[in-house]
Amino acid sequence: MLALQKSKQWMTLRAKKLKEDICMLFKSSNDTVVKMSLVDKLQHLGIDHLFEDQIDTAMWQILKSEFSNYNLYEVALRFRLLREHGYCVSPDVFNRFKSEDGSFINGNGSLKTPLAQQVQRALQIPMPRTNKRVEMLHYILEYEQEEHNPILLELAKLDFNLQQNVHLKELKAIIRWWKHFLGYIELSFIRDRVVEGYTWASVLYYDTKFELTRSMITKMIVLITTLDDIYDNHATLEDSWKLHEAIQRWDKSAAFLLPEYLKKFYMEMLRTFENIEAEMLANTNYDIAHLKKAVQNNVTGYLQEAKWSHRNHKPSFVDQVKLTSLNIGVPTICVSMMAGMSDAMMKTALKWAASVPDVVISVGKISRFMNDIGAFERRKCKGDMASTVECYINEYNVTSEVAITKTVALIEHEWKTLNQARFQNHLPALQQFISLAISTTFFYGNRNDIYTG
Structure with missing residues (x-):
């Protein structure tokens, strides 16, 4: 029991240090795409509840910042995040990616694991209707297979164990x-x-x-x-x-x-x-x-x-x-x-x-x-x-x-x-x-x- 208590104390202290490091990530970048990616990762990993104030500030900055991008992924990410956080963004931002008949222009290439698995889940249940805790259990394993930020991954695992x-x-x-x-x-x-x-x-x-x-x-x-x-x-x-x-x-x-x-x-x-x-x-x-x-x-x-x-x-x-x-x-x-x-x-x-x-x-x-x-x-x-x-x-x-x-x-x-x-x-x-x-x-x-x- 004493060893378990010490383990909890260590995890709590370690999680506190990692949270401070992630707060610095918010402060150190003015790049809109970097901030969007950070918010998205925190949400997928189920640790966004630890950074509510930072995320609220970041989303306001993302809304107000100049954004002219021809990358569908980044446009879609901005659209989804702003909508999820209660900002009414026009779907017209996707018009540049559509053909004359209104359908999206097909891209080239194929999806690799784990991205293919994430897309498959999103097709079954739209991302805004996905249960955060269920998605987090999938995403922690998938994020580890991608090029990832070890600080985010470690905090996600610690937070899950503490909870x-x-x-x-x-x-x-x-x-x-x-x-x-x-x-x-x-x-x-x-x-x-x-x-x-x-x-x-x-x-x-x-x-x-x-x-x-x-x-x-x-x-x-x-x-x-x-x-x-x-x-x-x-x-x-x-x-x-x-x-x-x-x-x-x-x-x-x-x-x-x-x-x-x-x-x-x-x-x-x-x-x-x-x-x-x-x-x-x-x-x-x-x-x-x-x-x-x-x-x-x-x-x-x-x-x-x-x-x-x-x-x-x-x-x-x-x-x-x-x-x-x-x-x-x-x-x-x-x-x-x-x-x-x-x-x-x-x-x-x-x-x-x-x-x-x-x-x-x-x-x-x-x-x-x-x-x-x-x-x-x-x-x-x-x-x-x-x-x-x-x-x-x-x-x-x-x-x-x-x-x-x-x-x-x-x-x-x-x-x-x-x-x-x-x-x-x-x-x-x-x-x-x-x-x-x-x-x-x-x-x-x-x-x-x-x-x-």
Whole structure:
């Protein structure tokens, strides 16, 4: 244990020295292309979070600097970086690389590894929608094979190892909490998704300073999953009404409303929120009342689904999407994510997230559509309420492939909404909502459903 502690201390000190060296790289060059390349490498290596101020300054300088270049790579790099950082750059910069019919002029030569692998990944998932942590795992190995800056590579490896140490410690603690929770509530039909929940939280907030935020997001994910399982798989319509009423009251005295098998769950849920509130009050100015309200709204949606299911009601595709894109839990998770905002921004960000703005609805739709595509085959055999894909098939009398193609098009439409929001709203919270949309690809991409199983 002592040797491990010394190792952590050495890694921390070494990482600090490397960060200072990289800060000097920002200061030592006025070349726009060099700065763009540095920012791009830091992002790919997953260490851009260590240089937020330097990158913000560099991006402003890149925007304002003279740039007249006939190299497609450099023009494309500048365009992508500025767009990613919320600057509205015209796509007209690519006109010089297009033929008269509007298509790009073919270049000569072939791509070599690892560049070919990077291009292949970008063709599967566009770079702005790529999960940083997943890309980083690929890119560290690839960057080592290229002509590279050893300082950047060493810091990326050290930062990853330091974060892994923290994440593993947190995961052990959250698993202990979850085992106690499951053991106390005694509901055997509940899915055990605590590891997946923590993975999701650590993808959204991976910096070591966000321990409380990761813990709260994880707990919200598994609580939403638990509520979903109760409403979907076990509760009668009468039980669903009673649980809804108790959660709207949000008071221990409301436990008498519930059937015996739900009383322990209800009490433990309230206790979990009490503990979260105590942690937040001790460390931040996060107002947990917004989170309680988000859960109450979530449960109201679950009750509506339960009524549809028990009454064999088949909603229209539009009504189905409107309800289930919120029921997937995105508004609740977005509110919990605001615990990671700075104290100066938290009140504004939390109020905005709790209002369920259009961007949160778009993230909910992306998550719902990707979830339903990934779970389509499983849901056909499950017996719960029809997914959006099945609803579209039934309403428009089309094949599953036609329905999935339409759903993919709707996902693209919602991404356009999010991309437009980047340029209209520079609140830090917006990027967190976009990160949540990006994270759905990790669990539901390629028509898979890793989370539900």
